[in-house]
Amino acid sequence: MVSQQKQSQQNFKSALSDDIARTFGIEPGQASKAVAEIQDAISYRVQRAMLSRGGVADVVSAMTAGLDATANGKPSLAADSTIAHGNDILAILLGSKHASRGVAGRVARDSGIDLETAKKLLPVVTGDIVDRMGREAAPKFNRMLTDIPALSKLAAGPLSLPGEPARTGNGTGTTGDWGASRNANPAKTGKSPLPIPGDDIPGVGRSRPSNSPFDQLPDIIRRGGTKSPGGSSLEDIIRQILSNILGVQNRGVIGTMIQLFLVRFLVSIIRRVFGNILPGR
Numbered sequence: 418m419v420s421q422q423k424q425s426q427q428n429f430k431s432a433l434s435d436d437i438a439r440t441f442g443i444e445p446g447q448a449s450k451a452v453a454e455i456q457d458a459i460s461y462r463v464q465r466a467m468l469s470r471g472g473v474a475d476v477v478s479a480m481t482a483g484l485d486a487t488a489n490g491k492p493s494l495a496a497d498s499t500i501a502h503g504n505d506i507l508a509i510l511l512g513s514k515h516a517s518r519g520v521a522g523r524v525a526r527d528s529g530i531d532l533e534t535a536k537k538l539l540p541v542v543t544g545d546i547v548d549r550m551g552r553e554a555a556p557k558f559n560r561m562l563t564d565i566p567a568l569s570k571l572a573a574g575p576l577s578l579p580g581e582p583a584r585t586g587n588g589t590g591t592t593g594d595w596g597a598s599r600n601a602n603p604a605k606t607g608k609s610p611l612p613i614p615g616d617d618i619p620g621v622g623r624s625r626p627s628n629s630p631f632d633q634l635p636d637i638i639r640r641g642g643t644k645s646p647g648g649s650s651l652e653d654i655i656r657q658i659l660s661n662i663l664g665v666q667n668r669g670v671i672g673t674m675i676q677l678f679l680v681r682f683l684v685s686i687i688r689r690v691f692g693n694i695l696p697g698r
Contacts, residue, residue: 423664430456433545437538440494443530450528451535455542458520460663462510463550467659473652474638476659479506480551481558481631483544494541503540506547550662557658558631568643568651572633 430452438448466472483502492499511517517539525535562569637643643651 426664429549433542436494437542440541441534441538443534447528447530451524451530451538452542454524454527455520455539456546458523459510459543459546463659463663466510467656470641470652471639473655473659474635475509477631477638477655478635479509479547480554481634482506482551483548484551484555484631494545499544500537500540503542503544506543507540510543510547550659553662554658555631558634561654561658562630565643565645565651568637571637571643572630 430449434445434449434452437443437452438445441448443451463476466476482505507517511520518536521532521535521539524530524538525532528535530538562572638652638655641650641652645651645654
């Protein structure tokens with residue numbers, strides 16, 4: 418029996434494939450293969466990013482960036498904002514245009530669409546996939562904030578810089594008043610939270626106006642030190658949440674590293690062998 422989560426994922430892929438086919442004028446079968454190939458690539462990159470604490474923070478930034486953007490209605494797949502949002506996420510997960518071109522090339526080859534169309538699809542499909550992950554993760558992140566009081570205090574307002582007094586809640590010693598800390602006018606207070614190194618991500622993160630309780634979460638993850646009452650680190654809790662969303666087993670950092678790179682190595686060998694046997698493919 419197909420689980421409810423897997424059925425939901427299949428429905429999402431089917432609906433996205435139909436939208437892609439209509440928007441970009443390609444065959445439904447080609448759209449379905451393209452979406453599947455991009456989803457595999459993004460899943461691999463997310464798992465790879467989660468091997469480090471900073472990578473976990475980057476993935477959380479990418480996932481939560483679209484929550485506010487879609488609150489007032491989702492823009493069309495061909496909209497400039499949709500493409501820009503997807504490119505921001507690709508910059509985080511893939512890191513270079515060379516890597517993006519490599520994924521687009523595999524999409525074109527495996528789906529039968531031309532390379533230029535594959536390049537157009539890549540940011541659009543990536544944005545939709547990662548936004549869906551964010552929507553699935555949001556209730557779990559909210560529960561995490563509730564279950565870890567220290568985390569809730571940190572998430573309630575701008576984090577202090579090294580050497581500054583710790584900030585809690587709305588700046589008056591209380592917690593939970595996210596709106597007061599987030600909407601304060603810097604011109605009136607004379608203060609503005611500064612990004613820590615590595616946190617200035619174009620289009621994603623603290624630079625966007627938001628009412629999300631997750632704005633501070635990437636910073637908190639990078640700084641480390643916050644643990645659950647059971648002693649688990651914040652990044653390990655989030656790794657488990659993301660693994661469940663991706664439908665993969667959380668094997669820990671070392672286990673995941675071995676699995677990812679061994680599987681990639683074996684797949685590359687198989688492709689090379691079959692490419693020599695079937696040169697026309």
